[in-house]
Amino acid sequence: MASPPDDTPAADGGARPAGADLRHDLRTPINQIIGYSEMLEEDAAAAGQAKMSGDLKRIAEAARRMLELIDRIPDRLAAAPPAPALAAAPPPPARTARPAAADVPLPSEDGPGPATLALRAAVSKTRGESGGTLLVVDDNELNRDMLSRRLRSRGYEVVTAEDGQNALDLVKSRRFDLILLDIMMPVLSGLDVLKVIRATYSVAELPIIMATAKDQGTDVVEALRMGANDYVTKPLDFPVVLARAETQLSLKRAMEEIKRLANQLEKRNRFIKHTFGRYLSEEVVDRLLETPEGLQLGGEKREVTILLADLRGFTAMADRYTPEQVVRVLNKYLGTMADLIIGHQGTIDEFIGDAILAIFGAPETRPDDAARACACAVAMQLAMNEVNAFNRREGLPEVQMGIAVNTGQVIVGNIGSESRAKYGVVGTHVNLAGRIEGFTVGEQVLVSASTVAKAGEALELGQRVTFQAKGFKDPIDVYDLVGVGGSWNGRLPPRDDHLEPLSPALTVAVSVLEGKQMSDTTVPGTLLRASTSAATLRVPRPLSAFANLRLRLQGADGAVRPGDLYAKVVSGEPDADGGLLVRFTSADPEVMDALRQALAGSAK
Known part of the structure; x- marks a missing residue:
């Protein structure tokens, strides 16, 4: 008779001992016994049921000892060929059929029994608000039930998925804060699911904790390389699972807060740049925003x-x-x-x-x-x-x-x-x-x-x-x-004032502006030539270059006309006619009207 193969494919495509698969199949129901007994023990302890709590602890300890024995089974024994067929043994005494451990049905939808209801009613522990939404992915129904119930008891909202494709569909349809993902699943393994999710969500956006058997070390390394945040080993030690989940959720919340603050800072910086960028160069705004010294x-x-x-x-x-x-x-x-x-x-x-x-x-x-x-x-x-x-x-x-x-x-x-x-x-x-x-x-x-x-x-x-x-x-x-x-x-274009002779010349009263104060002294002056922007002014006293003047036109009777004309001496050196070049800096409309009329009359 041919011997069965020594190896079966691992989740990463490499060979894994056939004994590892057998140990995995044996561990699964025992892990479920441990998980349910721990969950019930917590409820019993909270309700003050000391005797029941002690018995449940003993059940969990016995299951753990059985796991230790399973881990000692050599691969060659776990994968040994079946014994030759023997003569049919007499049938065993009739007994009630019992389904395999992996297929044990969940409690009926009619609800838990009276003892469980009484136990839960006695639990006085206050449940906190939801600490986040978790997705538990495992192909074993009892594993999903046990882990999800324990997580819900800690205030988490929990959704379960029975296989990899179901998990991917859920991730597309709703938001999760963390995923607990089993590695060994049929069709789509946990590593396959991880690869697809990481193509969309980063390590910071959606933490993923992988669940693996003790002898799946190569799978753990591959999962971490592909972007898993952490891992836990089976049998699941629930306090460890809880601690690692809370750590990843805390990191996620911290990253979200950092991102929120960064977005607020970016909005603030954009506002400051938009507001002050109209007055300050980009270098000044950047220095004020980016360096602590910039605001000192x-x-x-x-x-x-x-x-x-x-x-x-x-x-x-x-x-x-x-x-x-x-x-x-x-x-x-x-x-x-x-x-x-x-x-x-x-x-x-x-x-x-x-x-x-x-x-x-x-x-x-x-x-x-x-x-x-x-x-x-x-x-x-x-x-x-x-x-x-x-x-x-x-x-x-x-x-x-x-x-x-x-x-x-x-x-x-x-x-x-x-x-x-x-x-x-x-x-x-x-x-x-x-x-x-x-x-x-x-x-x-x-x-x-x-x-x-x-x-x-x-x-x-x-x-x-x-x-x-x-x-x-x-x-x-x-x-x-x-x-x-x-x-x-x-x-700059050359300044060409096009000064035209004024005939007759315009008489003006000239005052020198000293600083912001007007001089009390007024001297007579004459505009010899002019344009709408400049003129040559003859006065009986010297004026320095850049002197600021106020000119007021005078009528034939010597009376001062309304309006002021302000000018600046361009050069203190008089021309051949004794006139100083002045340029107008400001003029009242009535003065400019009178000047235009004088220029028009001189041109005839």
């Missing part, structure tokens, strides 16, 4: 290039228009300029009314900061055509802007208090930029000598002017910026 108060000394821009005559204009119109003018202007500054990798320190303070070189320093700031200034002046085109379409006043660019050592960082702070810049060179900007006229960019030295040959410069700035001991050299070469290739 304090600063550092470093060299930066400062850009300060301001509208000419905005205050007077604001008094003549409605608040809604003023805000529309500001929003279009500030929005256009902010985009250009950020596009040139500058940081908007703040908006001060109609003024913009930007820095280049903080928080990130680049070798071309000075040249890039100048290129940004040119681009901003060129963009004023777009701003004024919008204003004309909307029936709003046209505006002009002056820009100063200065380079020097400043203190830069988070400035303020713990409750309210900003990333900003302070120092002497910030003040100097403000002084230089005060000397600009509309459509002009003035750059300091320090900026010219840093930017190098990239700059195309016009006239150099030296002036004495308030608060500074030494004279200040500034240059009229014409353009920036290199990759920026930006150039």
Whole structure:
């Protein structure tokens, strides 16, 4: 007679001893005896049934000793061929048929017996809320029943699956927090099910604990390699199963909380970037969000290039228009300029009314900061055509802007208090930029000598002017910026004021604006030539370059007409007729109307 094969296929496709299958078949009903006896023993102990509890413990101990004996059976004995057929033995005495242990039916659907009901009624242990939804997958009905009942007694919601395909269908149809998956199952093994699930759910999203026999070590290694979170060995020690399940569920909940907090942080960061990204460069926002040092108060000394821009005559204009119109003018202007500054990798320190303070070189320093700031200034002046085109379409006043660019050592960082702070810049060179900007006229960019030295040959410069700035001991050299070469290739259009002779000349009352205060002294003056943006002014006293003036037109009788015209002296050197070139910075509408009428009359 041929001997049976020594080996049978293992779950991973390799050979496994035939004796292992026999031991597995013997262990299954014994494990069920242990599980049910432990479950009943817990209920008996909780109900105070000490004698019953002791007997149930003895049953479990006897079953464990039987398992130890089964584990000692050598493979050659467990797989021995059947003995030759003998003569038929006399039939045993008749007895009631009893199904095999693996096929023992569950209690009927009519419910448990009176003793079990009484025992359960005596249990006073409070059941906690559900700790999660678990899926128990095992092809043995008693194993599923025993494990699911014990887990439910610990507050878990438990769903069972009788085979691998049933488990996969359940995973597709509903959400589970953890799966307890038997390795040895027909058709689809536990490893097959694990592979399919891991194609959709990660280890963190759906923990899986494999249940394996003691001699399935290779299967355990393969399961862990394929993405199992943990494993338990049969016979299942329920406290171990419970501890490992709770550990995996705790890890899952922790990962979900981390993910939730990360999502909240990402939403917060997106909001901050959306809000502050309109004012700060991306580097500043990233530093504030990503590094602990980014939010600390304090600063550092470093060299930066400062850009300060301001509208000419905005205050007077604001008094003549409605608040809604003023805000529309500001929003279009500030929005256009902010985009250009950020596009040139500058940081908007703040908006001060109609003024913009930007820095280049903080928080990130680049070798071309000075040249890039100048290129940004040119681009901003060129963009004023777009701003004024919008204003004309909307029936709003046209505006002009002056820009100063200065380079020097400043203190830069988070400035303020713990409750309210900003990333900003302070120092002497910030003040100097403000002084230089005060000397600009509309459509002009003035750059300091320090900026010219840093930017190098990239700059195309016009006239150099030296002036004495308030608060500074030494004279200040500034240059009229014409353009920036290199990759920026930006150039301001030449200023051609087209001054026309006025016939007759217009008489004006001239007052010098000193700082923010108007001088009490008024001198007579004459506008010799003019356009709608500039004029030559003859006065009986010298005026320095960049002096700010208020001009008031006078009638033939010497009376002052309504309205003010503000201008800035471009050059302190008079022309052949003794006139100084001045450019208008702001004018009331009635003054401009009178000037246009005078120009029209002179042209006839």
